[in-house]
Amino acid sequence: DQQVKQNSPSLSVQEGRISILNCDYTNSMFDYFLWYKKYPAEGPTFLISISSIKDKNEDGRFTVFLNKSAKHLSLHIVPSQPGDSAVYFCAASSKNYGGATNKLIFGTGTLLAVQP
Amino acid sequence: DADVTQTPRNRITKTGKRIMLECSQTKGHDRMYWYRQDPGLGLRLIYYSFDVKDINKGEISDGYSVSRQAQAKFSLSLESAIPNQTALYFCATSDWAGNSYEQYFGPGTRLTVT
Numbered sequence: 748d749q750q751v752k753q754n755s756p757s758l759s760v761q762e763g764r765i766s767i768l769n770c771d772y773t774n775s776m777f778d779y780f781l782w783y784k785k786y787p788a789e790g791p792t793f794l795i796s797i798s799s800i801k802d803k804n805e806d807g808r809f810t811v812f813l814n815k816s817a818k819h820l821s822l823h824i825v826p827s828q829p830g831d832s833a834v835y836f837c838a839a840s841s842k843n844y845g846g847a848t849n850k851l852i853f854g855t856g857t858l859l860a861v862q863p
Numbered sequence: 864d865a866d867v868t869q870t871p872r873n874r875i876t877k878t879g880k881r882i883m884l885e886c887s888q889t890k891g892h893d894r895m896y897w898y899r900q901d902p903g904l905g906l907r908l909i910y911y912s913f914d915v916k917d918i919n920k921g922e923i924s925d926g927y928s929v930s931r932q933a934q935a936k937f938s939l940s941l942e943s944a945i946p947n948q949t950a951l952y953f954c955a956t957s958d959w960a961g962n963s964y965e966q967y968f969g970p971g972t973r974l975t976v977t
Contacts, residue, residue, distance in 0.1 A: 779964050790953050790968030836905060840964045851966060855905040
């Protein structure tokens with residue numbers, strides 16, 4: 748059972764436009780969410796995170812929005828740049844998941860292609 | 864130098880062979896993890912370790928074993944490799960610091976079992 752879902756395997760946007768990547772989760776115990784970016788032949792790198800006590804977190808061109816009632820989060824990239832082309836994974840965790848292990852549960856990823 | 868290194872980066876092996884993937888880190892983190900990535904399945908946790916004496920199974924540990932030789936080293940073994948273990952394997956580390964859940968990943972090992 749996939750507890751963290753990214754229903755769009757791929758997304759293509761024009762340079763300068765907004766990219767919106769979506770993520771849904773099913774476990775209401777999750778209280779912390781992260782986005783990772785992965786380039787080919789490299790490991791995932793942390794991008795931005797949000798705690799469940801917030802509904803928005805912003806870092807430069809990247810903003811994550813959390814809608815707890817809908818169990819939905821999204822990553823907005825504005826403006827999108829060709830260098831943003833990568834696979835984006837959302838991940839969820841909880842202090843109380845599996846005995847406060849802080850394990851990350853990952854989604855399946857969305858391949859973002861930013862066209863010049 | 865990279866904070867989390869993995870060796871080998873690529874490996875092709877035959878069914879039934881034993882293989883070990885190694886991970887080293889210079890971040891000084893206590894927690895280390897092994898994941899595998901398969902197309903359409905994201906990253907799934909195989910094993911994790913919170914210190915040298917603490918090893919735990921993840922969601923897909925069958926067919927794998929691990930060894931935490933030191934704080935900085937965490938190796939993953941496939942005792943008898945099978946083709947469905949063909950995947951991209953990642954090691955990660957983290958440091959328990961209050962509310963930080965961030966994990967730092969190595970570059971990955973691409974394993975092919977023929």
